[in-house]
Amino acid sequence: MKLNVAGENKEYKEGLTVKELIALENVETPEYVTVSLNDEFVDQGAFESTTLKDGVVEFIYFMGGGK
Numbered sequence: 074m075k076l077n078v079a080g081e082n083k084e085y086k087e088g089l090t091v092k093e094l095i096a097l098e099n100v101e102t103p104e105y106v107t108v109s110l111n112d113e114f115v116d117q118g119a120f121e122s123t124t125l126k127d128g129v130v131e132f133i134y135f136m137g138g139g140k
Contacts, residue, residue: 077129091120091130100132107133 074085078098085094091110095103108115109131115123 074125075127076125079130079132085125089125091115091123091125094125094130095120095132098132102134105134107135109133 074087074089076083076085076094078094085097089097091108095106095108100106107117108120109129110123110125111128
């Protein structure tokens with residue numbers, strides 16, 4: 074399977090879940106990451122059951138700040 078992960082083209086085994094990809098990519102603070110799959114957000118509760126297909130995956134962190 075071909076994925077573009079955070080702007081980099083990579084190949085992974087078929088049947089990979091979002092949760093497994095997060096582990097393989099050593100995502101920092103996975104409990105706070107939001108995942109976009111082909112421009113659609115994946116609910117964090119579905120990371121374990123969402124199987125990936127060819128496409129684009131982005132890891133997004135929302136940051137707070139300011140006054």
